Amino acid sequence: MSDLLAARSQMGVSLAFHIIFAVVGIAMPVMMVVAERRWQVTGHAIYLDLAKRWAKGTAILFAVGAVSGTVLSFELGLLWPEFMRFAGPIIGMPFSLEGFAFFTEAIFLGIYLYGWDRIPQRAHLAAGGIVALSGAASGVFVVIANAWMNAPAGFELAQGQPVHIDPIAAMANPAALPQAVHMTLAAYAATGFAVAGIHALLLLKDPANAFHRRALAIALIVGAPAAVLQPISGDVSARHLARHQPVKLAAAEALFETRAGAPLTLGGWPDVDRRETSFAIQVPYALSLLAFHDPGAVVKGLDAAPRDEWPNVPAVHFAFQLMVALGTYLALVGLWAGWRAWRGADLAHDRWLLRAIALATPMGFIAVEAGWMVTELGRQPWVIYGVLKTADAVTPMPGLIVPFLTFTLLYCFLGVTVGWLLYRQILRSPEIPEWRGFYMPVDGRGRVKGEG
Amino acid sequence: MTLADVLAGVIFVSLNAYALLGGADFGGGVWGLLARGPRKQPQRDLIAHAIGPVWEANHVWLILAVVLLFTCFPPAFARLGILLHIPLSLVLIGIVLRGSAFTFWRYGGETDAEQRHWGVTFAVASLITPVLLGVTVGAVASGSVSGARAPDTVFFAVYVAPWLTPFALSVGVFALVAFAFLAAVYLTLEAAEPELREDFRRRALGAGVALFGAALLALVLSGSAAPRVRAGLIFAPWAVPLHLLTGAAAVAALAALWRRRYRVARVAAAAQVSLILWGWGISQYPYLLPPDLTVVAAAAPDVTLRLVLGGLALGAAVLFPSLYYLFRIFKGRSQPSAIGRQ
Numbered sequence: 030m031s032d033l034l035a036a037r038s039q040m041g042v043s044l045a046f047h048i049i050f051a052v053v054g055i056a057m058p059v060m061m062v063v064a065e066r067r068w069q070v071t072g073h074a075i076y077l078d079l080a081k082r083w084a085k086g087t088a089i090l091f092a093v094g095a096v097s098g099t100v101l102s103f104e105l106g107l108l109w110p111e112f113m114r115f116a117g118p119i120i121g122m123p124f125s126l127e128g129f130a131f132f133t134e135a136i137f138l139g140i141y142l143y144g145w146d147r148i149p150q151r152a153h154l155a156a157g158g159i160v161a162l163s164g165a166a167s168g169v170f171v172v173i174a175n176a177w178m179n180a181p182a183g184f185e186l187a188q189g190q191p192v193h194i195d196p197i198a199a200m201a202n203p204a205a206l207p208q209a210v211h212m213t214l215a216a217y218a219a220t221g222f223a224v225a226g227i228h229a230l231l232l233l234k235d236p237a238n239a240f241h242r243r244a245l246a247i248a249l250i251v252g253a254p255a256a257v258l259q260p261i262s263g264d265v266s267a268r269h270l271a272r273h274q275p276v277k278l279a280a281a282e283a284l285f286e287t288r289a290g291a292p293l294t295l296g297g298w299p300d301v302d303r304r305e306t307s308f309a310i311q312v313p314y315a316l317s318l319l320a321f322h323d324p325g326a327v328v329k330g331l332d333a334a335p336r337d338e339w340p341n342v343p344a345v346h347f348a349f350q351l352m353v354a355l356g357t358y359l360a361l362v363g364l365w366a367g368w369r370a371w372r373g374a375d376l377a378h379d380r381w382l383l384r385a386i387a388l389a390t391p392m393g394f395i396a397v398e399a400g401w402m403v404t405e406l407g408r409q410p411w412v413i414y415g416v417l418k419t420a421d422a423v424t425p426m427p428g429l430i431v432p433f434l435t436f437t438l439l440y441c442f443l444g445v446t447v448g449w450l451l452y453r454q455i456l457r458s459p460e461i462p463e464w465r466g467f468y469m470p471v472d473g474r475g476r477v478k479g480e481g
Numbered sequence: 482m483t484l485a486d487v488l489a490g491v492i493f494v495s496l497n498a499y500a501l502l503g504g505a506d507f508g509g510g511v512w513g514l515l516a517r518g519p520r521k522q523p524q525r526d527l528i529a530h531a532i533g534p535v536w537e538a539n540h541v542w543l544i545l546a547v548v549l550l551f552t553c554f555p556p557a558f559a560r561l562g563i564l565l566h567i568p569l570s571l572v573l574i575g576i577v578l579r580g581s582a583f584t585f586w587r588y589g590g591e592t593d594a595e596q597r598h599w600g601v602t603f604a605v606a607s608l609i610t611p612v613l614l615g616v617t618v619g620a621v622a623s624g625s626v627s628g629a630r631a632p633d634t635v636f637f638a639v640y641v642a643p644w645l646t647p648f649a650l651s652v653g654v655f656a657l658v659a660f661a662f663l664a665a666v667y668l669t670l671e672a673a674e675p676e677l678r679e680d681f682r683r684r685a686l687g688a689g690v691a692l693f694g695a696a697l698l699a700l701v702l703s704g705s706a707a708p709r710v711r712a713g714l715i716f717a718p719w720a721v722p723l724h725l726l727t728g729a730a731a732v733a734a735l736a737a738l739w740r741r742r743y744r745v746a747r748v749a750a751a752a753q754v755s756l757i758l759w760g761w762g763i764s765q766y767p768y769l770l771p772p773d774l775t776v777v778a779a780a781a782p783d784v785t786l787r788l789v790l791g792g793l794a795l796g797a798a799v800l801f802p803s804l805y806y807l808f809r810i811f812k813g814r815s816q817p818s819a820i821g822r823q
Contacts, residue, residue: 085588092584095537096577102547103573106562113551114559118781121552125789128545129796135537136803140810143534147810194781196788426566426640439574443581450585 035429036108043101046440050094055168056220057087058161063247088142112412112422119184120177122196127170133163169209176204180273181413203273207266214255219393221252226390229383242377253363260360271320275329277407280342281349284330291316291328299342340409348402355396485780488553492546493762499542501751506536508664510607531671534811554779557769564626568617568644575610615656619649623707624771648706655695659754662688666750669743689735709771713764727756
């Protein structure tokens, strides 16, 4: 394994690990706050139990997210010192802002987790709301910095060095908005469906369990709207790619030749040497239609770039197809659930819907990972698109396979541990016999509480 | 004073806050490892109780310092990343294990064996990370993170020798003792029971004395290893007043501990550690990475520095009220119980 590949692998593993925790850190506080609010309104202890379980989940995942995020901030220098030397003054600004958003998130999460008995109810709920908001904000800031790597702006090049630096223009790069929206929606969709899926599975086994029913409802409220909106955001992103990052789109779509009326390639195996994709289904004009909203539009193919500036086409194509397929599934299930709920149906009794939701459990996270593979692998061989090659950014230190293997082992160990803890702390049904009844138990004043 | 100096100062303030707050969280882990006697379990519970709500916020000071460093002084960040790759990677592993083990310990343990397992991981990571952090500081202070290097030198000379020195290790030990000292002093104020408070008072006194020893050792070793820092600390016009102040703070901390004036001890101990840090910082000024990279030479263009400063002002407007609220709730004089609950 070359040092460059080891460095890229370590960065990839670190990002793939961290993104899961970052995504949950954005969406889970929303669920926890909704549950707490339901508890304050209805007074039913099921919601309090849910809020506390999700708070525990947030605590465990946020801690791992915080430390794995620290690793990433250092790895920028440990693995890519030349990238940081170039990019730091231009795109350090959103990282600094992210620092403060992260500060706010950490402070108010501490207040939320440990403050149940120490501050008034309203302040406690507000603390949870601030955690949710600042979590989303820190995600957006980091994605803005990544977007700049894809669509660099805010500087000019003079003998390979950046001059006339404008950090504001760098933050307002053309990829920033589409990527930030796409990632934020992905966070809510992935987390919402993961939680909904697990509770749907438990409801299939234990259909009368009131606890899982409420959990399912709240998780779907967070996940389903985001999943339904995601294809629209995906369309905006694809049109952005067609204009600003044509090589990435060409790799994602396995389009070798620049052409008008380009077809959409579904599936298949791109053969880079023969420049064709075998075993694929071609939908005529569909790519031009999607990329430019015009069936006759010219879409740039991989031939627009020299051969040595192509990314790994099969990997990008496969990851892209995977992301789109999973995202489409989540959007359809989201629509189905929304339609059933709108018609007044009881989702917890719809066994086919429950099965579909249960099947969706890992899909959002797989789609998130696949999406990051599209955006990161699709930019190669560049670390800053068109400006700096990844190979020129890597540290001169040899033997990078050692840190790569060390951090990979560490993350495998942490991943297994976190999975086990989450199962035990969050997902296992509470041992309160009366909650196993489907309908909410009657409270002291003799009326049924907590419908919702 | 240039804009770059101001931002270098902000980074140093951030590191100082990390040492006083995050450092004490590491120190707490050390005392967890060293817990003994009849109140072993109450000591550990007190430490966990004290760290729990604040350690993540305290940890962000380090992240803030790192992002400010790579935004405002990118060449310095790049050089640190290359030459101190190994100790910084080890610091990261320590940070990851400390943070996750603490969380698993507090949320995970159902059985005693499991609790112990995570508690020990947390404590060992808390012991090793400060030493490595100190080692990186020692390497910077000794001027061995230098830009001049022959391209054909062997791996050891480039990537290990700069930090594996007696001086750097002595700074690592100093950092560990200083963090343990701070933690013990703070814990005297956290303890509700007099016996527990006495436990940590004794530990604070012991660590305070050990801190003198560690400082002396580092100073002796600096003679050949870090001549610039040493010369600054001895001959500069500000050296004598600084030493007098530091010495006064150190004596005040020990005296206050002796007389059980814990609030005074907390202020004095924090002042003592801060003054030592600033002594290091001022003695190597104007160099960010001695012997050749100055603050001004490493600085990003003014437009970036101005924007970051604006961002810092905005961020501070959010941060300080939030921090005040956090510490008022969990570290305030009287902790209200059960408002609006039940």
